[in-house]
Amino acid sequence: MADNNQFALLGSRRFLPFFCTQFLGAFNDNVFKNALIVMIAFRLAASEANFLINLAAGLFILPFFLFSATAGQIADKTDKSILIRRIKLAEIGIGAFGVIALFSGNNYLCLFVLFLLGVQSAFFGPVKYAILPQHLQKTELVSGNALVEMGTFVSILLGTIVGGLLAGKTGEGESGLYWISAIIMTTAALGYSAARAIPSAAAPAPELKINYNPVSQTSRILKEAAKTPSVFYAIIGISWFWLLGAAYLTQIPSLTRNVLGGSESLVTLLLCCFTIGVAIGSLLCGRLSAGRVELGLVPIGAAGLTVSGLLLANATGSFTPPAEMTISTFWGAAGAFPILINLTLIGIFGGFYIVPLYSMMQERSAPEIRARIIAVNNVLNALFMVVAAVMGIVFLNMLGATIPQFFLIISLMNAAVAVFVFTKVPEFAMRLMIWLLSHTMYRVKHQGLEQIPAEGAAIIACNHVSYVDALLLAGAVRRPIRFIMYKPIYEIPVLHFIFKTSRAIPICSKEKDPEGYAKAFADIEQGLKDGDLLCIFPEGQLTKNGELQPFKAGIEKILQRTPVPVIPMALRGLWGSFFSHKDGHAFSTLPRRFWSKVCVVAGQPLEAAAVKAEQLQETVLGLRGDHR
Structure with a gap:
């Protein structure tokens, strides 16, 4: 059974081509995004870099807010395998435009390409999660979601490493840009090839009339989701996780440069800790769930996110950089180990938190509107991540808070949100007691x-x-x-x-x-x-x-x-x-x-x-x- 060996799904045509497609897409997005952010962080003044980095984060997720409602309807109306192929063809065109933008050296043109990648991801998002219940059995759903989350964050990790390392070479000439361009185009082509092997996933609502007004459509589906409180508050919980993740990940380059005194290689190390943590947490969650949607792991994840976030805020706030900062001197510095451990724990507990919520949302949504429910989830994810970007600008640029203080604030906010969600859906606490x-x-x-x-x-x-x-x-x-x-x-x-x-x-x-x-x-x-x-x-x-x-x-x-x-x-x-x-x-x-x-x-x-x-x-x- 799938719960005994969740990796067995990787040997199935029902899952492997889709897994490869989403893995390559997330990798490509992050090669471009992180190369751009690292170039901005280390080549501009701190105040201007902070602004552009938070703007980049906002521009990438803004399309989810603008286009997810339409994307969800299209996903319910269209065979999902066909739709994925069309989206992957669009990625090839956007990648070519991105190559031109990188060589132009115009930061704002690169930010526009980042926006287009966000548009492409906004249309892929509802298909990504709505296709799983069509191709997987109920007992495989948690394992499938765990593998998707693991794959997503491993691809983020690899894209971050590749983009960050190659961005560091752009100051030495154009070799870094050539490598980035080659990787973007090759990955987009491989993603399209993998998409062609995805089995058919019939449209559950082929006669659906599409409403192109994102506001009215989002409002209508939100009302549908609210009819099932567990689905509605799962959406709230998922969206909060993406706010939290965006808040941490967006600030890591500035944290590295302005608090820890490190370089691009330390950015990569810190991002590795977080993303490896999410991958480990997702797989552990799939294993501990034993083939069922185990909601008892969600409160454990929420508590772990708060405690490890508070410890990270304390560790970064009390860190004193060595006189000459390198990776080796950082390893030997007092306080470095707690920073790495707590970033990893935030990722692990994030995996415990997010996998059951995604699985519950998929399992309890009506099949004929599942993609639209997921699209509304993506709208709220986008809204919450825009809020994370705005919070970063307000607290760091306008109110003058330090990054460790910002981490402290969002950790305390996480505790408040968790209490709110678990009060509204007591099933989480009930399942926690049963699981313990x-x-x-x-x-x-x-x-x-x-x-x-x-x-x-x-x-x-x-x-x-x-x-x-x-x-x-x-x-x-x-x-x-x-x-x-x-x-x-x-x-x-x-x-x-x-x-x-x-x-x-x-x-x-x-x-x-x-x-x-x-x-x-x-x-x-x-x-x-x-x-x-x-x-x-x-x-x-x-x-x-x-x-x-x-x-x-x-x-x-x-x-x-x-x-x-x-x-x-x-x-x-x-x-x-x-x-x-x-x-x-x-x-x-x-x-x-x-x-x-x-x-x-x-x-x-x-x-x-x-x-x-x-x-x-x-x-x-x-x-x-x-x-x-």
Whole structure:
């Protein structure tokens, strides 16, 4: 499966030609962009260089804001493989114009070429992410996104190195310009060749009438995205990441020259740390996600971005450059190692943050408007990156802040944005708790989970051993589960937040709460009619002795009202844990077991008519066996 070896996708025609196309395109953009920025940074006065560098960053992403709405519509209306080939042909023409601009020596003409490269990238952006769900299975989506993010940032790294190194040679004659020109044209041609091998990706909305007004179109699709809050706030989170990344990357040349006292080679080293970090973080995220969109990694990424950003601000603010700065003297200077480590950590945590958000946006967007949703994401990405460029100009040029102070400000802002997004979508915090539980206290193994239908109404019936049974099941099963649970457990502090977020259905006896009992059965019936996957613990309470208690007949009543398949499941290895009632009440002693083995087992689905409480109990007992 893809989650066992995400690199296996690179051997598939469904993925490899597209991967090569986007890799070469990102490489080409960055060869030109970083060559231009380095030439500006080291050949002009600091104040003028700061202005032009931030202007260059703004001009490159401004087309995303202007043209993404149209690009998204075209991507939904057109076969994506054909569209990619047309975009790559345009890149060849823009590259030729870029060669002329470089040899002219006119900075503003070069900035116009950078704008055109931004236009080309704006049209490629919606296709880039919308094509993945068409060519990949759901279990491959996170791995595909992880590889795309890794490839994007590795290509940024290579383009940065090549562009920066060759820009350093432009002051010694025109050999650097000849090399830059040859690389730009060769890469554009190779990108077009790779694009021709991308399999067809049929248009989901071929009859779509294109609205060329970017404002009204963006507004309309934003309203569509807002109907699914998780998609809308994923867009906000992604856009904030690109603001943060643009703020760091844009300032690195000036940081190197004016704070660290270094040269072009140190710029390359610092950019290497950041981009390698993102590549590592993306691949780690794909591995830790195990084939599912694991939202629990997003809060970890957000917290890491804030902490490592604050540490970077402190490290750069207290750095004293050696009298003669070279790469070797920088390595030996006090405070150099924390700068490199924290830049790398910002990249790693950025990978943890961005890959699940992109995957969730793709997975939860309706196929017929997916490219337009991604286009709106690109519009907001562009807006946020323009804001990053403006923030750089305001804080550094107008307010006189130092670059370390600027890093401190954006790190604190990151914490505020993270709290806002996670408050609006509590699912992130819920998935974080599930992920931490299943990766610290327990080693969770799975058997037979392929028995659970990928879609459609069904009921899971499982034994009830501990207070975290629902969390472990939710972490193991790929589909979202709505739990039917004993009301006192539903109302436990902290866990109540998780259960409410996952739309659990609390229930207690008819004698204790007749209205609540009736409401629970009405919610269950409606959930099954809506095609939800529900889970019930037929024992009705946690086991007091580790053995299965008699299954209650409530499940039979549910199936009489709404007949659906029943999947028997069993939890093994939880008896004796901190959350079970072994040797007294749960939570009564300190945890004694960590990283203990737990197994989640699923059996063959049962037809509703064949389900009786006693027989179902025997089936679950058989799945559990002697492993309590």
